[in-house]
Amino acid sequence: MYERLLERQGHSAWWPGESSFEVCLGAILTQNTAWANVEKALAALKSEGVLSYEALRALPDDRLAALIRPSGTYRIKAARVRAFLDFLGREYAGRVEAMAAEDPSELRRKLLSVRGIGSETADAIALYAARRPLFVVDAYTRRVFVRLGVLGGGETYDDVQRVFMDRLPSDVALFQDYHAQIVRLAKDVCRPVPRCHACALDDVCASGGRG
């Protein structure tokens, strides 16, 4: 699958962000949100000159919430960014780069202990910001592999992650590129179908919602 995607699309090393710190914020802000809205929030932080650990620490909660408002659920996300900043300061002296020295599963365990960081956000931060080999499972991954018949659709996050990590060499560049390939495919030729109210299947029934 990966080789065919690579042949079709070329290498795709990917996750938008000029710094590993920005990658972490993007991972939190994109929760259940279109990336275009995350870009608005990141741009607002950038134009305020607060897209850094030190500057965000000094920013009041209400100000932070106002700046990230375009990304949706902004009060909740402000609290989650704050929790991540506390964690980063406590565990890594505010340096995302320091996470790169961690054992992958240990880093994952620590990230999951932060309120507001779940499986996907933890893996995205680990893989793209800290360059640790953890496969990221997102809505795109599920959609593509359910359509292919590889997944049934009812698997847990960890189930899906194992499908990939049990079969692939533990390689950061491979995991990054594979995830990126899946995203490109999903946005290109594996578009979502309207929710079908007749059969109640989510994103599987191809009737266009008519049953």
Add this chain to the structure above:
DNA sequence: GGCCAGGACACCA
């Protein structure tokens, strides 16, 4: 006006 978008969490049975 309704639906959806690169989730996570509290609450419930």
Add this chain to the structure above:
DNA sequence: TGGTGTCATGGC
């Protein structure tokens, strides 16, 4: 362990 409601903006 699994299902449901909540958070909330912007684009189509």
